[in-house]
Structures are given as C-alpha cells and as structure tokens.
Amino acid sequence: MTAFSSRPVRxxxxxxxxxxxxxxxxxxxxLPELAxxxxxxxxxxxxxxxxxxxxxxxxxxxxxxxxxxAAFMKATHATYKLGIDFxxxxxxxxxxxxxxxxxxxxxxxxxxxxxxxxxxRSGMARPLGDYSLAVTAASANRFKPPAQDxxxxxxxxxxxxxxxxxxxxxxxxxxLSIGVERHEGKVVSVxxxxxxxxxxxxxxxxxxxxxxxxxxxCSGFRSVLLGQELGSDWEDWTHWLPCDRAAAMPCSHATDExxxxxxxxxxxxxxxxxxxxxxxxxxxxVFSSAHLGEDEACEAIRAAAEGEPLADPRxxxxxxxxxxxxxxxxxxxxxxxxxxxxxxxxxxxxxxQMAITYLIELFPEDGQIDxxxxxxxxxxxxxxxxxxxxFLILHYHATTRDDSEFWNHVRTMTVPDSLxxxxxxxRKAGRIEKxxxxxxxxxxxxxxxxxxxxxxxQHDVRPALGNPQQLAGAAQNLRSAIEREVAAxxxxxxxxxxxxxxxxxxx
Amino acid sequence: MSTPxxxxxxVVIVGAGQLGVLAAIAFRQALPVCxxxxxxxxxxPASFADWSPTALPFxxxxxxxxxxxxxxxxxxxxxxxxxxxxxxxxSGNGEAGTVSFGETLDPSLKTAFARDWxxxxxxxxxxxxxxxxxxxLADAGRFAPPPPxxxxxxxxxxxxxxxxxxxxxxxxxxxxxxxxxxYVEGRVEHVSLLDxxxxxxxxxxxxxxxxxxxxxxxxxxSGPEATLLxxxxxxxxxxxxxxxxxxxxxxxxIGTPVIALDDRISLGPLGWxxxxxxxxxxxxTLGVGEGVERDAALGALGMQATAAxxxxxxxxxxxxxxxxxxxxxxxxxxxxxxxxxxxxxxxQLDLLLEMLPGREIxxxxxxxxxxxxxxxxxxxxxxxxxxxASAGARRVLGDMALPGRISDVIDQFQRRGRIPFREESPxxxxxxxxLLVALGFKPGLPPxxxxxxxxxxERARAQFAAASNAALQxxxxxxxxxxxxxxxxxxx
Numbered sequence: 001m002t003a004f005s006s007r008p009v010r011x012x013x014x015x016x017x018x019x020x021x022x023x024x025x026x027x028x029x030x031l032p033e034l035a036x037x038x039x040x041x042x043x044x045x046x047x048x049x050x051x052x053x054x055x056x057x058x059x060x061x062x063x064x065x066x067x068x069x070a071a072f073m074k075a076t077h078a079t080y081k082l083g084i085d086f087x088x089x090x091x092x093x094x095x096x097x098x099x100x101x102x103x104x105x106x107x108x109x110x111x112x113x114x115x116x117x118x119x120x121r122s123g124m125a126r127p128l129g130d131y132s133l134a135v136t137a138a139s140a141n142r143f144k145p146p147a148q149d150x151x152x153x154x155x156x157x158x159x160x161x162x163x164x165x166x167x168x169x170x171x172x173x174x175x176l177s178i179g180v181e182r183h184e185g186k187v188v189s190v191x192x193x194x195x196x197x198x199x200x201x202x203x204x205x206x207x208x209x210x211x212x213x214x215x216x217x218c219s220g221f222r223s224v225l226l227g228q229e230l231g232s233d234w235e236d237w238t239h240w241l242p243c244d245r246a247a248a249m250p251c252s253h254a255t256d257e258x259x260x261x262x263x264x265x266x267x268x269x270x271x272x273x274x275x276x277x278x279x280x281x282x283x284x285x286v287f288s289s290a291h292l293g294e295d296e297a298c299e300a301i302r303a304a305a306e307g308e309p310l311a312d313p314r315x316x317x318x319x320x321x322x323x324x325x326x327x328x329x330x331x332x333x334x335x336x337x338x339x340x341x342x343x344x345x346x347x348x349x350x351x352x353q354m355a356i357t358y359l360i361e362l363f364p365e366d367g368q369i370d371x372x373x374x375x376x377x378x379x380x381x382x383x384x385x386x387x388x389x390x391f392l393i394l395h396y397h398a399t400t401r402d403d404s405e406f407w408n409h410v411r412t413m414t415v416p417d418s419l420x421x422x423x424x425x426x427r428k429a430g431r432i433e434k435x436x437x438x439x440x441x442x443x444x445x446x447x448x449x450x451x452x453x454x455x456x457x458q459h460d461v462r463p464a465l466g467n468p469q470q471l472a473g474a475a476q477n478l479r480s481a482i483e484r485e486v487a488a489x490x491x492x493x494x495x496x497x498x499x500x501x502x503x504x505x506x507x
Numbered sequence: 508m509s510t511p512x513x514x515x516x517x518v519v520i521v522g523a524g525q526l527g528v529l530a531a532i533a534f535r536q537a538l539p540v541c542x543x544x545x546x547x548x549x550x551x552p553a554s555f556a557d558w559s560p561t562a563l564p565f566x567x568x569x570x571x572x573x574x575x576x577x578x579x580x581x582x583x584x585x586x587x588x589x590x591x592x593x594x595x596x597x598s599g600n601g602e603a604g605t606v607s608f609g610e611t612l613d614p615s616l617k618t619a620f621a622r623d624w625x626x627x628x629x630x631x632x633x634x635x636x637x638x639x640x641x642x643x644l645a646d647a648g649r650f651a652p653p654p655p656x657x658x659x660x661x662x663x664x665x666x667x668x669x670x671x672x673x674x675x676x677x678x679x680x681x682x683x684x685x686x687x688x689x690y691v692e693g694r695v696e697h698v699s700l701l702d703x704x705x706x707x708x709x710x711x712x713x714x715x716x717x718x719x720x721x722x723x724x725x726x727x728x729s730g731p732e733a734t735l736l737x738x739x740x741x742x743x744x745x746x747x748x749x750x751x752x753x754x755x756x757x758x759x760x761i762g763t764p765v766i767a768l769d770d771r772i773s774l775g776p777l778g779w780x781x782x783x784x785x786x787x788x789x790x791x792t793l794g795v796g797e798g799v800e801r802d803a804a805l806g807a808l809g810m811q812a813t814a815a816x817x818x819x820x821x822x823x824x825x826x827x828x829x830x831x832x833x834x835x836x837x838x839x840x841x842x843x844x845x846x847x848x849x850x851x852x853x854x855q856l857d858l859l860l861e862m863l864p865g866r867e868i869x870x871x872x873x874x875x876x877x878x879x880x881x882x883x884x885x886x887x888x889x890x891x892x893x894x895x896a897s898a899g900a901r902r903v904l905g906d907m908a909l910p911g912r913i914s915d916v917i918d919q920f921q922r923r924g925r926i927p928f929r930e931e932s933p934x935x936x937x938x939x940x941x942l943l944v945a946l947g948f949k950p951g952l953p954p955x956x957x958x959x960x961x962x963x964x965e966r967a968r969a970q971f972a973a974a975s976n977a978a979l980q981x982x983x984x985x986x987x988x989x990x991x992x993x994x995x996x997x998x999x
Contacts, residue, residue, distance in 0.1 A: 030955045109860055117509040363954040425871045437928050456509045464511035
C-alpha cells in the first residue's frame with residue numbers, strides 16, 4: 001500500500017531445489033509489495049542437494065526471513081559448526097581446523113601470526129589453532145554461541161550442518177506459507193520477445209503458460225534459461241579445480257561423539273567430507289573423474305565411511321566455473337545455474353544467498369531492468385566467485401603431496417595470477433593481500449597457509465625485538481584464557497539437547 | 508622456518524611539519540633498534556596535511572597507538588572537539604545538511620531517515636529530524652569526551668579533534684625528542700641514487716650545510732614538491748584536473764576564537780569556503796576555480812589572506828618507489844574541502860607501518876602498498892568529486908568528469924539509497940550517505956524498504972528519541988565542560 005509501484009513485478013523462479021526455494025522465500029518475504037512470486041518445479045527432476053554444511057552468513061538469512069533458529073534446526077536435523085577440519089591436505093598425517101574465528105589478536109599494529117612465527121622460530125609456539133577459541137572448542141566437541149561483546153568469548157562465529165534434503169522442503173513450506181505460488185510441471189519451451197530477446201513466459205508440459213517480468217533460473221546445472229536458452233557463456237575452471245564428481249553416502253553415527261565441525265580429508269584423487277547431523281553422518285568423496293572412475297570412488301567411500309551405510313553411494317556430477325554473466329536480459333541465475341564451486345569450504349549455499357541478497361538490493365522495482373543494475377549485479381557476483389575460487393585452489397596448490405597423479409597435477413599447475421601474487425607475497429614476507437569485500441579474510445588465509453605447512457620465508461621484525469620469554473608468557477596467558485573459556489562450555493550434544501528441550505517447552 | 512626480517516638500520520623522514528614529526532614518532536616506536544632521523548624545515552603553506560587544524564576520527568586511533576594523549580592536545584595544543592560538519596549552498600536549492608561520523612544508526616531508523624531525507628514524507632514544519640546522536644548533541648551544544656572504560660549514553664559517538672597546528676607540532680616534537688628521534692634542520696640539496704637506473708631508490712641525501720645522510724628507507728613528507736619521490740627516475744603522476752576544479756586556495760587570517768561542536772563547508776558564488784572552529788581562532792579557507800580574480804576571491808574570503816596557493820591536482824602513480832615512500836601531500840595534491848589531507852596521510856602512514864619492510868624490500872610488498880595507498884588516494888578523489896557533482900557546485904565551478912565509480916555510486920544512491928562498498932574509502936557507507944544528502948542528492952528507497960514495517964520504524968524512532976534524551980542528560984554543556992578542564996591546567 002505504497003505509492004511507489006503500480007503493479008507488483010511478476011517473478012518466476014524455475015527450479016525447486018535449495019536455491020529455488022531460498023530465492024522464492026527471500027523475495028516474497030523481503031519484497032512483499034513489489035513482487036509476486038511463482039515457482040515452477042517438477043517432482044520428476046531430482047535435487048542435487050550438495051551443501052550440507054554452511055557458513056555463518058546463513059544465520060543472517062534465516063533471521064532476516066523471520067525464521068526461528070531452533071525451529072529451523074529441528075526441522076533440518078541441524079548441528080552447530082565452528083569450522084572445518086582439513087586432514088592430509090598439506091601433507092599426509094597433518095591436519096588443521098579452519099575456524100569461523102580469529103587467531104590471537106593484533107598487537108601494536110602487527111598481526112598475531114607474525115608473533116606466532118617468531119615463537120615458532122624460538123621453539124616456544126603451540127600449534128596455531130591453540131590460540132583460537134573456535135578451534136579449541138571444536139577440538140573439544142564443545143559449543144556455546146559467541147558472546148555479544150568485545151571479550152575473548154566473542155572471537156568466533158558459527159554456522160549449521162544440516163540435511164540439505166530437508167532444508168529445501170523447509171524453505172518450500174515457509175515460502176508457500178508466505179504466498180509463493182507453486183506450479184508443478186516441466187518446462188517444454190520458453191517464449192521470448194522477438195525484439196528484446198527477453199523471456200516472456202515458460203510453457204509447461206500440460207500447456208500452461210507461466211508469464212513473468214523477471215525469471216530466476218534455479219534449474220541447477222541444466223541452467224535451462226541462462227545457459228540453454230540465452231547461451232550465457234560458461235567460464236570453465238576445471239583446469240584449476242579438477243574435481244567434477246562426488247560419491248555421496250549417508251551413514252549412521254559410528255560413535256557418541258558429535259563434532260561441531262565438518263571434516264575434509266584429502267584422498268588420492270580429491271577429498272572426502274564427513275558432516276555430522278543430529279541423526280546421521282553425511283559422507284562423500286569429491287573426486288576428479290580424470291583421475292578416478294565412479295565405481296572406484298564408490299568403493300573408496302564405502303571403505304572409508306565409519307558408520308553403517310544408510311544407502312548406496314550416489315554419484316553427483318558437476319563442473320567448476322561460472323557463467324560469464326549471471327544476469328542476462330531478464331534472467332538471473334542463482335545457485336548452480338550461475339556457477340559452481342566444489343563444497344570444499346561449504347560455499348554453495350552462501351553463493352546462492354549472496355546472489356539473492358544482491359538481487360534484492362538491485363531489484364527492478366517497476367519490472368523495467370536498468371542495465372546499470374544488471375552490470376552492478378554481475379560485477380558483484382563475479383567478484384565473489386573469483387575470490388572464493390582462488391581460496392579453494394590454494395587448498396590444493398599449497399601442498400607437498402606427491403603420492404598420486406591428482407596431487408602432482410594440482411601441486412604443479414599454473415594458478416590464476418591473482419592467487420600466484422597472493423601466495424608470493426605471503427611466501428616472501430608473511431603478508432596477506434587485504435580486501436574487505438568478498439568472503440574469506442586474513443584469518444582464513446592464514447589458517448590454510450600455516451595449516452598446510454606453507455610458511456613464509458620471513459616475518460615482520462617487530463615480534464623479534466622484544467623479550468622472547470615475555471612473548472611466550474603472553475601467548476601462554478592467551479592459551480590459558482582460551483582453555484578456561486572452553487572448559488566452561490557445554491558439550492555440543494548437550495547444548496543441542498538443551499536447545500531442543502527449550503523449544504519443546506516453548507511450543 | 509620463517510625468520511624475522513633484518514630490521515631497517517636507519518629511516519630518514521624528510522619534511523618536519525606535523526605529519527613528518529608524527530611519522531618519525533611512529534617509526535621510532537615501531538622499531539626502537541632503528542635510528543630515526545627527521546630532516547627538514549617547517550613546510551610551505553601548500554602542504555595542507557602539515558597545516559591542517561583537524562583530521563578525522565581515524566587519527567584519534569593512531570594517536571592512541573602512538574601514545575599521544577588527547578588530554579595533552581586539549582591542554583597544550585588548543586585541542587577541541589568536532590561532532591558534525593554542516594554543509595550549506597551545495598544543493599543549489601537552499602537546503603543544508605549535516606554529516607556526523609561513524610556508522611551507528613539502527614537499520615530501520617536509516618530506512619525511516621531515508622524516507623524523511625528523500626522528501627517522501629513532508630513534515631508539516633518542513634523540518635528534518637536529526638540524523639544522529641552527534642547532531643542532537645551539536646545542536647544542543649552539549650558534549651564531553653566519554654570516559655573510555657565505561658558504557659555511557661554517548662560512548663558510541665565518534666568525533667574528530669581540532670588543534671592549533673603550531674602548538675600540536677610542538678607537542679609532537681616534545682614527544683619525538685623524548686623518544687630520541689634525531690633532527691637535522693635544512694633543505695635537501697642533493698639526492699644520490701643507489702644505482703644508475705635508480706630502481707633501488709636512494710643511497711643518501713645531502714642536507715645544505717650538514718653533509719650526507721644514508722638510510723635504508725626514506726619517507727617523503729616534504730609536501731607537494733615531493734622532494735625525494737619526484738627525484739626518482741620512475742616517478743610519474745596521475746592528473747586529476749579533469750575531475751577536481753579548484754585551482755587556487757586562499758587561507759584566511761585566523762579569526763576570533765570559536766567554541767563549537769560543528770564546522771562548516773559551504774559553497775558560495777565564487778567557490779567553496781571551509782570554516783573550522785578553533786579555540787585559538789576560526790580557520791577559514793576559500794577555494795576557487797580557474798579565472799577568478801584575486802580581489803574577487805579576497806572579497807569572498809571576507810578577510811585578509813595569509814597565502815594564495817595554486818593547485819594542480821593529481822597523485823603519484825607509484826607512491827612507493829625503491830626505498831622511497833611518499834605520504835600526504837607528497838603523494839597526492841588536491842583541494843582542502845574537509846580534513847582529507849591529514850586523514851589520508853595518517854592512513855598512509857598506518858599502512859606503511861603495517862607493511863613495515865626490512866632492509867630488503869620485496870617488490871610484491873611494495874606493490875601491495877602501492878595498490879592500497881592508491882585506492883586510498885582515489886577514494887579521496889571520489890569523495891571530493893561527490894561535492895563537485897552537486898547541483899550548486901556544477902553551477903559555480905562547471906561540470907567536471909566523474910572519476911572511478913562515482914557516477915554509479917550517485918546513480919545507485921538516487922535510485923536505491925544504496926552505497927556500493929568501496930575498498931579504502933575515507934568515509935563509511937553511512938557517512939557517504941549523509942554527505943550525499945547534505946550535498947543535495949535525494950536518496951532513493953532500497954527495494955526492501957518499500958515494505959514498510961511501521962511498528963519496527965516506530966520502535967526505532969522511539970529508541971532513538973530515548974537515546975537522544977539520555978545523551979542530552981548525560982553530556983554537559985560543552986563550553987562549560989571545556990572551561991572546567993582548562994581552568995585547573997591554567998593554574999598549574
């Protein structure tokens with residue numbers, strides 16, 4: 001009931017997977033007077049459902065939509081996540097946790113990692129993760145939400161590990177409850193404006209025409225509108241990120257322990273995930289089909305999974321890369337239809353969420369698309385994808401592994417210039433190229449560099465100028481404070497039970 | 508195994524204005540094993556960072572880190588507090604605006620303000636509500652710096668400090684002496700390069716009547732002449748004349764003292780005029796474009812001028828070449844519409860300390876410094892360009908080219924109330940938002956704000972009103988507080 005728009009923009013979302021229902025629910029909830037949202041999905045088309053682990057940003061999304069965290073966690077059998085435990089990436093037998101949090105604190109304008117490198121030189125350093133509250137809590141299987149102040153207890157974030165096959169339906173139910181109109185059917189043809197080339201309507205197998213002003217392509221890898229219909233070029237990144245398959249297999253929990261973190265273990269032709277949910281353990285082997293056959297991958301995941309298999313391994317196929325333009329004409333790709341980066345850092349749902357957020361900011365209010373908004377959207381989406389891409393490549397390239405053809409390839413390949421320069425700056429001087437936009441900041445880069453044994457040749461001189469015993473003492477004080485903090489945290493499972501009890505009392 | 512860098516043995520800072528002295532303090536503190544030599548004389552009036560009587564809130568943080576006490580600035584250097592800047596004349600339609608520091612508004616309130624500021628809803632009295640707690644306090648003339656270790660109704664308020672530049676410089680010199688910074692007075696007569704191509708930088712400089720000084724790192728704080736950087740064979744400039752119109756700046760005689768929480772940046776028929784309130788007097792600066800006669804300019808300044816400075820705006824393409832890093836006016840020349848010179852110089856100094864090299868300087872760390880330092884400089888140019896894109900400025904100074912993504916920023920702001928993120932900008936998004944409003948641009952509404960949650964906005968308004976009342980009750984009358992602080996000091 002505002003005077004700003006004449007009639008709502010007709011938004012048609014194609015695809016009922018995670019990205020599709022997140023988009024439909026997001027637009028319907030946040031632009032109720034500007035947009036009228038319809039979603040086309042077919043029960044005959046499967047859902048990829050990759051991305052059981054998430055990043056802390058998902059909390060903002062859920063909150064913004066007005067969804068109760070506890071209800072959401074119950075519905076998706078979610079657990080808490082403090083980071084990812086990377087095993088055998090830099091070298092077989094070594095591991096590190098990339099936390100949602102920081103290591104130590106900057107002192108006199110010098111980053112903590114320089115002090116750590118100096119301590120390490122004098123043989124007085126504990127592993128870097130010991131100076132991170134998130135890493136220490138994760139290793140102890142403990143969890144508590146961070147404090148909302150400036151104290152040590154505020155130096156981390158958290159995300160969820162949930163059942164992606166339940167998240168989509170949860171968002172669907174939510175979307176339907178706030179007025180998204182759902183159409184069951186398959187698209188058989190696309191009506192386009194002869195002059196502008198814009199999409200006018202989707203024609204379904206039963207002859208229905210779903211007309212719209214704006215079409216959101218969430219059709220997954222098929223990219224029915226953006227790729228097939230509009231032919232937006234695909235930038236292929238397989239040469240940097242050769243993994244293009246996953247063999248996924250759920251298992252029962254093998255032990256009572258419930259890890260508040262995801263585990264990524266490097267394998268001869270890729271890596272495998274273990275994602276602890278409330279009721280089961282998600283497992284999968286992400287591999288390069290150029291280096292391993294699908295049957296062998298299925299065998300490998302069967303052999304590696306620790307609990308009782310709950311299903312046969314299922315093969316997922318994907319291609320790393322992104323569309324040259326995620327918004328073309330009046331079609332916007334969200335999720336796999338616009339790009340794909342393997343789930344090594346659990347970025348899939350983030351990348352969909354990021355596109356939805358920018359789309360809402362740049363939404364064409366009267367249905368008329370301003371090319372400046374489209375360009376801005378594409379600029380932002382490209383920046384996000386490219387930065388995540390470089391960070392993922394780092395995990396493969398910063399390694400000494402030479403035990404398989406796959407690792408030999410990724411260790412010796414030529415990486416993008418943008419990454420080569422970052423790595424060289426770190427190698428020479430222990431410094432991080434600084435950006436405030438995009439996804440992964442200093443602490444993440446340091447976690448991977450140090451965790452994978454890619455140490456700089458030199459660090460800042462300032463930590464070496466003080467008294468080494470004093471420096472060691474300060475580091476020990478930090479460690480003791482972290483230990484006290486973690487000792488006071490409840491166990492991950494206990495905290496989940498307490499939350500469940502709170503929820504059942506509330507309802 | 509990583510080893511620490513071999514430390515710099517000697518760093519030479521050329522330029523002994525308030526920027527050079529602070530840089531010397533910063534290097535001396537960061538690297539006590541390194542000899543720090545400050546070379547030069549008082550800079551020319553054209554070195555704006557060196558004569559700026561104020562900066563932005565970032566400087567307070569830098570001061571804290573360097574052990575320069577705010578209290579000392581207040582007691583010994585004529586220090587005073589600035590909460591807001593008033594903009595007048597820029598909109599071209601008589602509307603004025605106020606900009607405060609920080610990013611503290613509740614998002615719902617921001618939306619509500621966007622509606623009010625954008626003129627979507629007219630208040631029957633034609634009054635806009637105050638945009639921030641700072642403005643509420645400045646309007647009421649109430650403020651005292653909040654106690655640092657206590658949560659108070661005004662703890663969220665960000666402020667800038669003002670001072671008397673000569674007294675502030677003396678205060679810094681006192682501190683530099685205590686830290687054993689060495690001082691050599693004199694002009695740089697000769698620069699000896701490390702090798703014939705000069706890519707390695709400077710081996711030594713010769714000071715008139717003092718002999719030669721070698722160093723591992725040279726920091727150029729010499730002002731717009733860029734004594735050291737400009738003597739490097741690879742030195743090159745990026746011209747900004749197409750986007751920044753000011754060609755002559757007149758600095759006025761210091762007027763009568765003013766105790767106020769606000770400063771003014773206004774646009775008149777000939778150019779822009781800034782007025783900075785100082786306890787020692789009002790600082791006035793006028794900037795005009797090409798072709799304005801001196802007499803006409805002096806008329807607009809309204810007082811005698813102490814200097815007329817010709818400006819040819821631009822920046823160093825590479826502010827760090829070899830072992831020479833330039834900061835402040837030696838790196839970028841532009842008009843002083845607001846205290847961006849000293850803020851930029853301090854942020855560049857901070858970056859140089861963050862990237863503190865060893866005796867051996869890696870080309871990639873220099874490249875990273877140059878990337879970020881250039882982003883900082885271009886960020887300042889873009890903020891200045893916002894001023895000159897206003898309707899009033901275009902009428903007075905003509906249409907200028909819009910640098911970087913400013914055209915997109917203004918477009919996004921006007922259609923969507925959106926400020927795209929920009930790395931190393933001198934202003935936070937909310938500050939840019941308020942500045943654009945103050946310059947007469949009307950913000951559009953973000954799509955998500957079309958759906959109006961009246962209850963949420965009402966809650967945010969009520970909360971802001973309560974916070975305003977609490978702040979007004981907590982903060983004493985500013986003048987009274989200042990007198991109370993200064994009186995005991997005067998006795999001792």
